[in-house]
Amino acid sequence: MKKVMMTSIATAMIASAMAAHAAQASQPVPRGIVSVHADGDVNALIEGVNKAFHDFKAEHTKQLDEIKKGNADALQALKVDNINADIAKLQAAVDKANEQIAASAMNGGGVALKDKEYTNSFQSHMQRGTVEASMNKGAAPEGGFLAPTEWDRTITDRLLVVSPMRGICFVQPTSKDSFTKLFNNRGATSGWVGEAAARPETNTPTFGSLTYKPGEIYANPSATQQMLDDAEVNLEAWLAGEVDGEFALQEGAAFLSGNGADKPTGILTYITGGANAAAHPWGDIKTVASGSAAALTSDGIIDLIHALPEEYTGDARFIMSRTTQGSIRKMKDGQGNYLWQPSMQAGQPATLLGYSITTMPGMPAVAANSTPILFGDFRRGYMIVDRMGIRVLRDPYSKKPYVQFYTTKRVGGGLLNPDTIKALKVSA
Incomplete structure (x- = not known):
C-alpha cells in the first residue's frame, strides 16, 4: 500500500x-x-x-x-x-x-534581432531554397551557409542547458581548426645574497603544451517540401529543436569518455590508469578509494572532498549518474545525518555534504574498480573548444520528397587542470 x-x-x-x-x-x-x-x-x-x-x-x-x-x-x-x-x-x-x-x-522573447535581414533571408532559403543577396555574408567556399546569429545563439544556449558538461565547464570559442594552450610548469628558483655577493643565474621556468582539436558533430533532420511551403511556424525554431537534443546527446557522451578521434577527449580518460593519463603536462586526475571493494562508503566520499586542495573547493561540485545518487541517498555521517539533501528551492540542485550534484548520464555505475563519482571545480578543470559557427546545408535532392538540413558543428574538449578534480574509485 x-x-x-x-x-x-x-x-x-x-x-x-x-x-x-x-x-x-x-x-x-x-x-x-x-x-x-x-x-x-x-x-x-x-x-x-x-x-x-x-x-x-x-x-x-x-x-x-x-x-x-x-x-x-x-x-x-x-x-x-x-x-x-x-x-x-x-x-x-x-x-x-x-x-x-x-x-x-x-530564449525569452522581446529581444530585437541583431541581423534581421539575414535571418529573414535564411528563413526564405530554408523554405524555398532561394539565395538572396543578403545571404552572401554567410556563403562558404564549399557552398554551405552559416546559420544566422540568432539561430546559432539559440542552439548554443540550449546546449548549455541540456548538455550538463557545458553548464559546468569552461567553453573556449576559436576560429582555428585547433587550439593549443601553454602550461607553466614553473621551476624558477631564487636565493639569498649579500650586498656585494655574486648573483649566479637561477633556473628558468619551463612550459608544456596541450592541443585541443575539434571534431565534427552533425545532424540531418528533414521535412517535406509541402510542410515547408505551408508552414506557419518558425522554421528556425523547429530546426533548432530537431538539432539541439541530438548534439547534446553526442557531446555529453564524448565529453565524458570520448577517445579524441574526431571527437572530444573525455574527462574520464585522464583519470589515473586511463588512456590519456599521461597526456597532460601536469599529470592525471588522481583517485581516492571508496573504502569498499564493491560499494560506496560515507568515509570514502568525505575523503574525496578533503583530497581536493582547498583553493578549488569554492566552486566544486559532484557529478554522478542518477543511479549512483540512489545509492548515496541511504548514507549517513557519524552523527546520523543523511549526506544527500534534496533541492530546497527552484533552480537549485540536490546537494551532497553541502556541495551541488550535477546528474550526468553516462557516468560509470558503482562496481569494483569503477569511478562513478568526480568531484571538483570543472570550470577550471575541463575545457570545451567550440569552432565558431554552425553550418546548415539545404539538400532537396537526396531524399525526395523530403528536404534535408545537413547541420554541422565542430567541437572538441580536453583536460585543463588535473589538480582541480578528483575521482572516487570503488576499491578498498
Whole structure:
C-alpha cells in the first residue's frame, strides 16, 4: 500500500507540473523548450521531494533498527527501495523543470534581432531554397551557409542547458581548426645574497603544451517540401529543436569518455590508469578509494572532498549518474545525518555534504574498480573548444520528397587542470 501511495503521489505531482508547464507554452519555441512564467510548479515538486525524503528517512531508520536487532525484514527493505525510487523520479522532474526555467530565460522573447535581414533571408532559403543577396555574408567556399546569429545563439544556449558538461565547464570559442594552450610548469628558483655577493643565474621556468582539436558533430533532420511551403511556424525554431537534443546527446557522451578521434577527449580518460593519463603536462586526475571493494562508503566520499586542495573547493561540485545518487541517498555521517539533501528551492540542485550534484548520464555505475563519482571545480578543470559557427546545408535532392538540413558543428574538449578534480574509485 505504501508503494502504491508513494508512486501515485510522485506520478501525480510530475504529471501535474509537466501539464502546467505545457499549458504555459504560448509561443512557437524549439522542441523540448517550455516557457515557464512562475516557480509554483517547481516548488510543488520540491515540496513533494522533501515529503518523500522525510518518509524515506523514517522508513530507512526503521530498517536499520531492525537490522541492529537481527531482524532484517525484506518487506521493509523493499519499502525503502520503492520510496527511494520515487524520490529519484521527483528529483528528476525538479531537475527537468529547472532546465526549462533556464532555457526559457535564455530564449525569452522581446529581444530585437541583431541581423534581421539575414535571418529573414535564411528563413526564405530554408523554405524555398532561394539565395538572396543578403545571404552572401554567410556563403562558404564549399557552398554551405552559416546559420544566422540568432539561430546559432539559440542552439548554443540550449546546449548549455541540456548538455550538463557545458553548464559546468569552461567553453573556449576559436576560429582555428585547433587550439593549443601553454602550461607553466614553473621551476624558477631564487636565493639569498649579500650586498656585494655574486648573483649566479637561477633556473628558468619551463612550459608544456596541450592541443585541443575539434571534431565534427552533425545532424540531418528533414521535412517535406509541402510542410515547408505551408508552414506557419518558425522554421528556425523547429530546426533548432530537431538539432539541439541530438548534439547534446553526442557531446555529453564524448565529453565524458570520448577517445579524441574526431571527437572530444573525455574527462574520464585522464583519470589515473586511463588512456590519456599521461597526456597532460601536469599529470592525471588522481583517485581516492571508496573504502569498499564493491560499494560506496560515507568515509570514502568525505575523503574525496578533503583530497581536493582547498583553493578549488569554492566552486566544486559532484557529478554522478542518477543511479549512483540512489545509492548515496541511504548514507549517513557519524552523527546520523543523511549526506544527500534534496533541492530546497527552484533552480537549485540536490546537494551532497553541502556541495551541488550535477546528474550526468553516462557516468560509470558503482562496481569494483569503477569511478562513478568526480568531484571538483570543472570550470577550471575541463575545457570545451567550440569552432565558431554552425553550418546548415539545404539538400532537396537526396531524399525526395523530403528536404534535408545537413547541420554541422565542430567541437572538441580536453583536460585543463588535473589538480582541480578528483575521482572516487570503488576499491578498498
